[in-house]
Amino acid sequence: MLENFQAYLKEKAKLSEAEVLSLTATLTSRKFRKGEFLLHAGEICHYTFFVEKGLLRSFTTDDAGKEHVIQFGPENWFVSDRSSAYFHEASDFSIEAVEDTAVVLLDADFMLRASEINSAFTQFNEMALQNHIRHLQKRINLLLSATAEKRYLDFIRLYPDLTLRVPQWMIASYLGITPESLSRVRKELAKNHL
Amino acid sequence: MLENFQAYLKEKAKLSEAEVLSLTATLTSRKFRKGEFLLHAGEICHYTFFVEKGLLRSFTTDDAGKEHVIQFGPENWFVSDRSSAYFHEASDFSIEAVEDTAVVLLDADFMLRASEINSAFTQFNEMALQNHIRHLQKRINLLLSATAEKRYLDFIRLYPDLTLRVPQWMIASYLGITPESLSRVRKELAKNHL
DNA sequence: CGCGTGATTGAAACCCTTCAAGTTTAGTGG
DNA sequence: CCACTAAACTTGAAGGGTTTCAATCACGCG
Numbered sequence: 001m002l003e004n005f006q007a008y009l010k011e012k013a014k015l016s017e018a019e020v021l022s023l024t025a026t027l028t029s030r031k032f033r034k035g036e037f038l039l040h041a042g043e044i045c046h047y048t049f050f051v052e053k054g055l056l057r058s059f060t061t062d063d064a065g066k067e068h069v070i071q072f073g074p075e076n077w078f079v080s081d082r083s084s085a086y087f088h089e090a091s092d093f094s095i096e097a098v099e100d101t102a103v104v105l106l107d108a109d110f111m112l113r114a115s116e117i118n119s120a121f122t123q124f125n126e127m128a129l130q131n132h133i134r135h136l137q138k139r140i141n142l143l144l145s146a147t148a149e150k151r152y153l154d155f156i157r158l159y160p161d162l163t164l165r166v167p168q169w170m171i172a173s174y175l176g177i178t179p180e181s182l183s184r185v186r187k188e189l190a191k192n193h194l
Numbered sequence: 195m196l197e198n199f200q201a202y203l204k205e206k207a208k209l210s211e212a213e214v215l216s217l218t219a220t221l222t223s224r225k226f227r228k229g230e231f232l233l234h235a236g237e238i239c240h241y242t243f244f245v246e247k248g249l250l251r252s253f254t255t256d257d258a259g260k261e262h263v264i265q266f267g268p269e270n271w272f273v274s275d276r277s278s279a280y281f282h283e284a285s286d287f288s289i290e291a292v293e294d295t296a297v298v299l300l301d302a303d304f305m306l307r308a309s310e311i312n313s314a315f316t317q318f319n320e321m322a323l324q325n326h327i328r329h330l331q332k333r334i335n336l337l338l339s340a341t342a343e344k345r346y347l348d349f350i351r352l353y354p355d356l357t358l359r360v361p362q363w364m365i366a367s368y369l370g371i372t373p374e375s376l377s378r379v380r381k382e383l384a385k386n387h388l
Numbered sequence: 389c390g391c392g393t394g395a396t397t398g399a400a401a402c403c404c405t406t407c408a409a410g411t412t413t414a415g416t417g418g
Numbered sequence: 419c420c421a422c423t424a425a426a427c428t429t430g431a432a433g434g435g436t437t438t439c440a441a442t443c444a445c446g447c448g
């Protein structure tokens with residue numbers, strides 16, 4: 001249940017076979033059924049979840065009880081509330097399995113050991129953070145400037161596979177619109193060409 | 195013209211007086227007049243700007259020519275297009291001086307030297323990235339869930355000083371609404387209590 | 389098969405934008 | 419220091435996009 005993660009470490013973090021094996025020897029993996037929660041808002045997030053198989057989503061719940069999807073995490077993605085894990089604060093997010101999902105649990109200790117074993121891992125970690133920032137920045141820009149239709153088109157361009165695996169109301173929630181609006185946007189798009 | 199930055203390094207990155215002096219010996223600082231650009235969208239961002247005095251803003255310009263403020267940078271803040279600087283890509287942002295501003299120019303070499311001199315700086319840098327992520331995440335959440343009024347109240351709570359130094363239309367741009375809308379929001383707030 | 393969840397559709401309401409005009413403020417040169 | 423101008427802010431009316439609420443349809447799963 002670690003195959004993807006081990007392959008990921010070798011390829012992206014440039015670790016050797018031996019380094020990967022020693023690092024991941026003590027890691028635990030877990031399975032969650034569709035609909036199960038990996039983290040509830042208000043708890044402290046102790047882990048970063050690496051998705052071996054399946055699909056996660058993280059989301060917030062506002063005062064009115066409405067959910068807002070922050071991130072989808074398909075295979076080979078990390079899902080976590082970074083702020084909660086790093087600063088040991090109560091999490092704003094909840095994390096839920098959208099499909100039956102197998103994850104690898106990475107704790108703070110893992111990050112430490114990884115950095116000690118190979119300094120390339122520190123570089124890798126910084127790059128991951130920089131990438132995350134770039135991604136969030138792009139999303140803010142979209143939310144500030146684009147209509148619902150543009151945001152949707154951007155979504156299906158970026159995550160074509162997710163468009164099929166994720167219920168439409170979750171995509172609407174990610175885009176910051178209602179399911180009804182997304183339905184109408186799709187109707188318009190279908191009418192006009194594709 | 196480095197006083198604030200040197201004090202910042204000592205306090206936040208936990209560097210010694212000697213480390214600070216040797217690190218900052220070769221740094222250059224520059225002054226920009228109100229309205230001057232430090233970076234134009236499309237260029238590669240070679241520097242992180244530390245604001246010694248004054249006020250910067252970074253913003254994008256959309257297809258319709260509309261500006262969207264990404265960040266304000268008052269004294270003791272860093273302003274940069276992190277993605278452009280880190281990945282050597284063309285910047286999506288422009289950076290402009292909102293007031294007459296004095297900045298310290300930090301390049302990639304500075305970061306390297308800082309990490310070599312004191313490993314605490316690497317920790318500091320990671321914390322800065324994590325903080326940035328937390329901040330962006332909060333903003334996305336606001337954009338997804340809050341009305342214009344809530345977003346404005348959040349802004350004046352977070353940046354009470356900026357509310358006075360920044361023209362209203364820039365705040366509107368930061369909030370993702372038109373200047374007219376912000377004017378009406380303020381009118382409503384004034385009518386109802388404060 | 390039936391129930392529940394997700395998707396669609398319609399009508400009304402709402403929030404925000406757009407456009408246009410008017411007012412205030414701030415900066416500049418005489 | 420005043421006069422002039424440009425920029426910023428306000429206000430109104432009309433319009434657009436999205437939400438809300440409600441009803442209906444489609445479908446998968448127990």
